Amino acid sequence: MAHIEPRTHGQKLALRDQLLTARGRLPVAVLAERGARISDLLLASPEVRRAATVAAYVSVGREPGTGLLLDALRAAGKRVLLPLLQPDNDLDWAAYDSVADLATARRGLLEPTGPPLGAGAVAGADVVIIPGLAVDRTGLRLGRGGGSYDRALGRVPVGTFICVVLNDDEVLAEVPGEEHDRRVSAAVTEERLLRF
Incomplete structure (x- = not known):
C-alpha cells in the first residue's frame, strides 16, 4: 500500500470541502442549464461522435x-455503461x-438495474466520462476520495478518451495529487x- 503524505491528504480534504460548498450554492436552474451545455459540447466532440460504447455516470x-x-x-x-x-x-x-x-x-x-458486466467492462469503452471535483492543467483529477474511479481507470487502455465533467471554475492551476491518482x-x- 502506498504511503499517503499527510500534507497532501489534508490539502485534498480542504479543497474538497471548499469545492463542495461552492457547488452547494449553485441554483438548480443553473445546474440544468450547465448540464445542457456540457451535453452539447461532448456530443459535438469527435471522440464521442465516433464512439460505439461510452462509459458514463448518473449525476446526483x-x-x-x-x-x-x-x-x-x-x-x-x-x-x-454506468457504474455499480x-x-x-x-x-x-x-x-x-x-x-x-x-x-x-x-x-x-x-444505478442501472440490468445485469452486472464485471469490473473489466469499462476497458471496452471508447470514451469514459467520469465525475470529479476539480482538475488541473496536467489532467490530474480530484475526486471525492473513495478511489473508485482511480481503480476503474487503471483498467482503461492507454489512449482512451477519458473526460471529467466539471463546472468551469473547478479547472484549477494545480490539484494536490498522490501516487495512485x-x-x-x-x-x-x-x-x-479542454484536452490535456
Missing part, C-alpha cells in the same frame, strides 16, 4: 448534470437503456472542452 446532488447527455447518447445509438458501486468502493458496470431502468443505490446514487485526457465544463 449538485454535480454538473449528465441526464441529458445519457439520453442523447442512447438516442445516437451508442451503448452506454461495490461494497469495497470498486466499480462494476451495467448497460443503461433509460431513466426508467435506474434504481436508488448506496450513498444516494442511481489517475490523470484524465480531457475536461468538459459549461464553457469548454
